[in-house]
Amino acid sequence: MKVGIIRCLQTENFCPGTFDFKAIADKTGVFEGVEEDIELVGFISCGGCPGKNAILRAKKMVKLGADTIVLASCIEKGTPLGYKCPFAKMMKDSLVKGLAENIKILDYTHE
Numbered sequence: 001m002k003v004g005i006i007r008c009l010q011t012e013n014f015c016p017g018t019f020d021f022k023a024i025a026d027k028t029g030v031f032e033g034v035e036e037d038i039e040l041v042g043f044i045s046c047g048g049c050p051g052k053n054a055i056l057r058a059k060k061m062v063k064l065g066a067d068t069i070v071l072a073s074c075i076e077k078g079t080p081l082g083y084k085c086p087f088a089k090m091m092k093d094s095l096v097k098g099l100a101e102n103i104k105i106l107d108y109t110h111e
């Protein structure tokens with residue numbers, strides 16, 4: 001699995017992404033049950049509110065080899081502040097619409 005992670009720009013200010021990297025290394029969270037090796041292709045923010053750059057950034061990571069785009073837990077779960085992204089659905093919809101059907105889109109990284 002080749003993964004490209006999109007995170008919240010607001011959260012990037014204070015979160016180093018440790019639990020995202022740990023979830024990949026330990027195959028926990030959304031990666032639980034993945035049997036193949038997981039390679040991180042990219043780790044980038046949405047570009048800022050309202051997340052319109054997310055699809056462009058996802059496409060770039062796909063071009064660089066990602067077969068799976070993951071919205072980090074800070075977006076749909078609002079981790080760690082419990083403050084979800086108000087644009088998460090539109091962002092996800094833009095990924096579903098803009099990426100090829102064979103690209104997996106996952107909604108969170110870790111619990």
Ligand code: SF4
Binds near residue numbers: 046088
């Ligand atoms: S669009 Fe959502 S994910 Fe992106 S910076 Fe704004 S709140 Fe964060």
